[in-house]
Amino acid sequence: MVTQSGDGVTCLEHLRTNKFAVLVIEINLPWGQGDGVIDVMFKDDAIETIPTVLLDFLQVSFSDDGQVGLSNPLSSEELVRVVHQRLAGVQG
Numbered sequence: 001m002v003t004q005s006g007d008g009v010t011c012l013e014h015l016r017t018n019k020f021a022v023l024v025i026e027i028n029l030p031w032g033q034g035d036g037v038i039d040v041m042f043k044d045d046a047i048e049t050i051p052t053v054l055l056d057f058l059q060v061s062f063s064d065d066g067q068v069g070l071s072n073p074l075s076s077e078e079l080v081r082v083v084h085q086r087l088a089g090v091q092g
Contacts, residue, residue, distance in 0.1 A: 007029060019048060020050055022087055038052055051087055052086070
C-alpha cells in the first residue's frame, strides 16, 4: 500500500491506523517536520517502528530576475534503490 500525507499530523494518523513496510518522508513536511514524525514514531506505542528514509534533497537556486527555483537532485531510480536497501536492512 502506498499512502501520501501532506503534513506530519496526517502522516502520524496513517501510521497509527495502517501497517507499512517502509516510511519515506520529507524532512520539511508541514505540521511536524519529517524528523518530528520519526521522533513520535519511536515514542508512540501505537505506531509500529519501520524502516525509514528521511528525504532532505531540495536544492534552492535564485535567478537574476529574483525567481526562486527548487530542484530535486535525487532521481526516482536512486530513491527506489534507497528504499530497497532500507527494506533489506542496509544502512546508508
